[in-house]
Every structure is written in C-alpha cells, then in structure tokens.
Amino acid sequence: MDTLPFDAVLCDFDGVVHLWDPDGINSLDRAWGLTEGTLAAAAFDGDLLQAAVTGRLSDEQWRRQVAQVLAPVCGSPEQARELVKAWSGLTGRVDTDVVELLAALRTRVPVVLVSNATTRLEAYLAAIGLDEAFDAVINTARIGVAKPDRRVFDIAAQRVGAHLKRCLFVDDTAGHVTAAQAAGATGVHYQHIEQLRAVVSPLLD
Incomplete structure (x- = not known):
C-alpha cells in the first residue's frame, strides 16, 4: 500500500525557486532619476499586471504599455522604452538548494511549477536552465x-493525474496558500528551505 503523504507537489516560482534582488528595480529608478518605486508601480499595477498574467496581454504588449505609462515621468517615450528594456534584461537568482530538493522529490512524485506569469515564462526558464526542472509547468498566462x-490548482493537479486533496502546494504568498487550502490541497506558506525540507521529509524517507 502506498504510504506517501502526497501524490504531487505544486510549487510557486518567484519567491521560492527563483529570487529577485529587492533593490534591482529600484536601482533602475535611481539611474533614470526617478523616485524609487516608480517602475514597480507602473509594471505591477493591479489591472495591467492581471491582464498580463492571465494572457489578455502578451509579455511584449504588457511591457509596451508599461513604457507608455512611464513616458511622462521619464521625459520622453524613448527614455521610457530604454528603461523598460533595462528592466526586461534583469535576471533573478535561482535558489539551487530548492532546485536540488525538488529534484529529489521528483524521484518520488511529480513536481509542478505553478506561476502567475506572463507569456515570457517558458523562454525565461530555458534561459536560466530550468526548463527541464519540473514535470509540468502551469503558466497562468496560458490558461x-x-x-x-x-481553477489554477485544479488544473495543476490534473496535469499530472493527481487529486488536489493529495497535493502539497508551496507558495510564498499567504493568500495563494489559503486559497489552495480552501480548494482542498495541503498548503505551505514558504519561508525558507529548512521549513520546506521538514514538510517534505516524509516523501523522501
């Protein structure tokens, strides 16, 4: 009889597997002579970001709209486009400890990446060497x-033939964890690698 506590692990990307320099975007504001937070406010505006992560806008369209929003404060459309180009060139840091732990878990159960992302996600995963690191990728811009x-959690579980009630969901956003738990999954509000190791240790014993 199978004694594993979970049939699949559903894992967030940014904040768990992949970490951004918290000062990276602010450093661009400073370089362009803007108040810190200006670029983030434009890029992560609720409605605009939601359109990008649900696929109503492509990544390219989203970034073009961000540049349009920034044009008045940057002084010209050209300066705004250069700022967005510099922002688009930023890369985060892969937490290799988390990647190694997920690789170990994949020897026992499927691991699904579940990310609120734009249409750039798949290309970005390939660029940072993680395109083969998961059994499936659920990019919200694609669904x-x-x-x-x-529905995101249901789709992620179904993608690997698991029932959501038999899935572990890991995310650094508390509201996402609460929603997954309400949908039936076991949720972990990710804080650090040792916390995750403790939770998944029964899968690896």
Whole structure:
C-alpha cells in the first residue's frame, strides 16, 4: 500500500525557486532619476499586471504599455522604452538548494511549477536552465486564470493525474496558500528551505 503523504507537489516560482534582488528595480529608478518605486508601480499595477498574467496581454504588449505609462515621468517615450528594456534584461537568482530538493522529490512524485506569469515564462526558464526542472509547468498566462483562482490548482493537479486533496502546494504568498487550502490541497506558506525540507521529509524517507 502506498504510504506517501502526497501524490504531487505544486510549487510557486518567484519567491521560492527563483529570487529577485529587492533593490534591482529600484536601482533602475535611481539611474533614470526617478523616485524609487516608480517602475514597480507602473509594471505591477493591479489591472495591467492581471491582464498580463492571465494572457489578455502578451509579455511584449504588457511591457509596451508599461513604457507608455512611464513616458511622462521619464521625459520622453524613448527614455521610457530604454528603461523598460533595462528592466526586461534583469535576471533573478535561482535558489539551487530548492532546485536540488525538488529534484529529489521528483524521484518520488511529480513536481509542478505553478506561476502567475506572463507569456515570457517558458523562454525565461530555458534561459536560466530550468526548463527541464519540473514535470509540468502551469503558466497562468496560458490558461487564462491566475492564483488565487481555485481553477489554477485544479488544473495543476490534473496535469499530472493527481487529486488536489493529495497535493502539497508551496507558495510564498499567504493568500495563494489559503486559497489552495480552501480548494482542498495541503498548503505551505514558504519561508525558507529548512521549513520546506521538514514538510517534505516524509516523501523522501
């Protein structure tokens, strides 16, 4: 009889597997003579970002709209486009400890990446060497709904033939974890690698 506590692990990307320099975007504001937070406010505006992570806008369209928003404060459309180009060139840091832990888990159960992302995600995963690191990738821009919509969790579980109630969901956003738990998954609000190791240790014993 199978004694594993979970049949699949569903894992967030940014904040768990992949970490951004918290000062990276602010350093661009400073370089362009803008108040810190200006670029982030434009890029992560609720409605605009939601359109990007649900696929109503492509990544390219989203970034073009961000540049349009920034043009008045940058002084010209050209300066705004250069800022967005510099921002688009930023890369985060892969947490190799988390990647190694997920690789070990994949020897026992499927691991699904579940990310509120734009249409750039797949190319970005390839660029940083993680395109083969998961059994499936659920990019919300490809399915038309984003976390915390419960359909995201259902689709992720179904993609690897698991029932959501038998899935472990890991995310650094508390609201996403609460939504996954309400949908039936076991949720972990990710804080650090040792916490995750403790939770998944029964899968590896």
